[in-house]
Amino acid sequence: MRKFTRNRAGRVLGSLTLVTALAVTGCTPEEIEEEVPDVTDVTVSEDTSIEPEIEFTAPLEIEQLEVTTVVEGDGPELADGDLVLVQAILVDAVSQEVHINTWSSEPRAMHLTVAEAGQGLYTALVGAQPGARILLKEPPAADELTTGRVVVLDVLPSRVAGEEVEPRDDLPSVSFEADGEPEITIDEDLEVPSELVSQSLVKGEGRQVRAGQTVTMNYHGVRWEDGEIIDTTWSEEALPRSYQVGVGDMPSGFDSGLLEQRIGSRLMLILPPEEGYPAEGVTVFVIDLLAVTGEPIESEVLD
Secondary structure (H helix, E strand, C coil): CCCCCCCCCCCCHHHCCCCCCCCCCCCCHHHHHHCCCCCCCEEECCCCCCCCCEEECCCCCCCCCEEEEEECCCCCCCCCCCEEEEEEEEEECCCCCEEEEHHHCCCEEEECCHHHHCHHHHHHHCCCCCCCEEEEEECCCCCCCCCCEEEEEEEECCCCCCEECCCCCCCCEEEECCCCCEEEECCCCCCCCCCCEEEEEEECCCCECCCCCEEEEEEEEEECCCCCEEEECCCCCCCCEEEECCCCCCCHHHHHHHCCCECCCEEEEEECHHHCEHHHECEEEEEEEEEEECCCCCCCCCC
16 A cells, blocks of 8 residues: 655666676686776765765776775675666766756665676675775666766665664564564553654664655564554665655654654654544554755754
8 A cells, every 4th residue: 555655856877887897717815806997087075964975087998897995894794696776877978967866866775686687787786885985887788879878886884773762662563583673562451642653662762853854764564553654664675765844745643753863763643633643543653753855944054
């Protein structure tokens, strides 16, 4: 059940085809070191909190795929099948035209499989860590008429991280599967809230969400009456979704509950019908805030 109006400002990153050939046969350590490609013809800024600056002299001839870690990440390495969340900029190596820039829209989410990401992107991201900035220099494929491409990927955390908070006794309880999927249990003896409830489950330390910005999140929602799932991004094929906050893209209870929360946080929102979904009655959502992009409506941004 898709109850939100999706913000569709961005383009799909899956259009990238990044193919790498790895063939090391009988080489000595010295020979392997000599084969490391020279990437000094492209410079990339290292501040991962802002959009990267990419500089190179065009036309740039790219004969093979080159992958360089500009900034090291930290945390669990990405493995096959993992959820991946990335910011990406793709620049034409000849014209320097920017074909993709997710910093102006929303991050791209995918499952790290060859079928979904493509062989090249899969190879580049396996083993990467959240916080990493990766430079790809990609030649055109043999059957393409296009020029080469310069791509910068920022790997974002795909799970919340922060101080856990014990919810109040008068609220539903939440447990989690190994993949992070929540299970919401509503005791029949609990009193049904008549007003919006916002309960922190994990306090993140990232940027604050402000009106006008786009937030990327996972969420799982059930009806209070019977615990029936009404919408979730934790189904097998689902991915995190992005919505603009404070502009009517979401029910008013989400706007109220998400504003000024920090990225990396996990929240429980209990929505009365008039601030959520009138046809569903009172609803309970667990929400993981994964990323925020765009400029706030207000001139002052709190970080």
